[in-house]
Amino acid sequence: MLFPTLTPNAPDIPDAITIGDDQLSREDLVGAATAVAERVAGARVLAVYARPTTDTVLAIVGCLIAGVAAVPVPPDSGAREMEHILGDSGAQAWLGAAPDDPTLPVIPVRRYARSWHRHPEPPGSATALILYTSGTTGLPKGVPISRSAIAAGLDALAGAWGWTADDALAHGLPLFHVHGLILGMLGPLRRAGRLIHTVTPSAANYAAAMGRGATMFFGVPTVWNRIAADQSAAQSLSSARLLVSGSAPLPVPVFEKIRDLTGHEIVERYGMTETMITVSTRVDGERRPGWVGLPLAGVETRLREGDSDLPHDGETVGDLHVRGPMMSTGYLDQPEKTAESWLDDGFFATGDVAVIGPDGMHRIVGRRATDLIKSGGFRIGAGEIETVLLAHPAVDEVAVIGIPDDDLGQRIVAYVVGGRVPDTELIDMVSAELSHHKRPREIRFVESLPRNAMGKVQKKLLD
Structure with missing residues (x-):
């Protein structure tokens, strides 16, 4: 099962989900999300206006219980991008909140409705989410993510980070990307732990999350840079178990300043919408500034130049390819784009260039198109x-x-x-x-x- 503890018989947690000042107990979450599943059963694809609210959590989890593919839509999407996402994904309706003047029907999320009906677990190959890439080279591409890929990715991270039901994860990341949604929302649900979403990822809000029992913190480098600039907020995180950075390279000076202020060396990891997280430093291993770690369990990586493998000598820069059970299998309805990146031997050509050391540690140089300079x-x-x-x-x-x-x-x-x-x-x-x-x-x-x-x-x- 994707969420073994989201059943009517599971032990209750009064503050299983906290978003801002709003809370859901585990019992509330199960009952209300199952009521959502009752309403949407039989649908194929539903759009979720992914604001940081408990209604967004109920909409996503309700879709997952019912086996309906959810499309998290960034609430700041422009009209052209939103129209593209809705049309490209085949979304049939909005579930929960909707933008002004919605062009699709709206299915409400009823926060206080309850159902305890048991829905059969969909197959692992079923699409759970359709996420959209950031669209840096044109309109964003849809990436279907299966239930088994989500489970494999989260379990691999649990092994690398020592993530258990005793952890309370705090972050203020958007709920429409891998980082904030899959890792940051579905991760605590799969681990049976707690989520504290700070709505905005400010230094003050992260410091306040410590008072709510947070043990893990997720942030992008911009967030960690702001925390590093607030000595009091940074020092309040000293008693956390783990600090994690991702979604962009963490500057070495920020790594070092957080270490000096908190005693923590930030865990860095590497991933993409298409692959989820494939490489990470470990809770029990070296955390080398500027390096993103080792392949997760079940993941293989290689460096290539054309059809040739390059050495893992810590110096040679090459195209990074990854292969693992947490990957998507292609872009939505784009076979030509899929064939460009998903290779015949099962590897995914990331478009990033990297260095791999003899010890297996990875350093991401950047995107081939913009970060590999030939001068x-x-x-x-x-x-x-x-x-x-x-x-x-x-x-x-x-x-x-x-x-x-x-x-x-x-x-x-x-x-x-x-x-x-x-x-x-x-x-x-x-x-x-x-x-x-x-x-x-x-x-x-x-x-x-x-x-x-x-x-x-x-x-x-x-x-």
């Missing part, structure tokens, strides 16, 4: 330059890209958020720390970096 005949990872620049006290944020250059092929350009210092000061800093050919040829100071909802920098918007 003067050298293959250069943008991430290592960004790490050096972030160590400068005047640099708050940075994004490094390669732009076309008639002489070099690509010229390294660094976009910097922070205090204005002479360009040469930053360029010389990189030259002193890394090889001379890795120095930026240009520094561009900007007020902010373009990011998506999960905090990932949209480098394609920089130019």
Whole structure:
């Protein structure tokens, strides 16, 4: 079963789900979500307006109980994106809340309705969720996620992180992506633990979650950077069991500052919508700044250049391929796009470039399209330059890209958020720390970096 403890006979937990100041006991969750399942049984696909509310939890869990595919829709979606998601997914109605002037019927979620009917467990191959990619290269693509993939992914993380029913997970992440929804909401349900959703991921809210018994915290790097800047809030997390970062690379200076303030070395992990989480540092293993860890149980990885395997020597940069039981099997109704990434031997071509050490530790260099820079005949990872620049006290944020250059092929350009210092000061800093050919040829100071909802920098918007 996907949720073995979500049955009428399971022990109750008064605060199993806390979202802001709203709470659901486990008994409330089972009764109300089963009532939702009664209402939607027989539907194929339903859209959920994924705001951070208990109604969203009941809608998603009700669909999972009934065996109906749920499509979590970002509430900040523009009209064009929302129309695409609804049409592409084949959603038949909104379940629960809906946007203004909905174009589909709306099925209400009745918070205080109760049902104790036992629904048969759908097959593991059944689609549980249809998630949409961030759409950095066009309209977002639908990714069907099966029930067995969710179970395999969450169980592998439980092994890596020592995640048990005794844990209370706190975070303020959106409930429409792998990080906030599958790991952050379905994870506590599968582990039979508690969820504390802070609605907004502020340093103050994370600190307050400690008073509610939180033991684990999830955040994106932007969140951890804000917590690192609030000494009191950071120190309040010292008694947590585990701090986890994902969805974007965690800058080494943030890792180090959180370690200094809390005594915790943040667990980093790597994944995608298409694969869920495949690589992570472990609760009982090394947590090396800038590295995302080892393959999870059941996962295989490799580095490739074309059809050739590359060595795992800690230096060679190559295309990262992954294979494991938590992966999706393709994009929704896009066989050509599927064939580009899901390879004949079962590996998924992530589009990321990485380095793998002799000990199996992985370091993600970045996206091949934007983070692998070919300058003067050298293959250069943008991430290592960004790490050096972030160590400068005047640099708050940075994004490094390669732009076309008639002489070099690509010229390294660094976009910097922070205090204005002479360009040469930053360029010389990189030259002193890394090889001379890795120095930026240009520094561009900007007020902010373009990011998506999960905090990932949209480098394609920089130019």
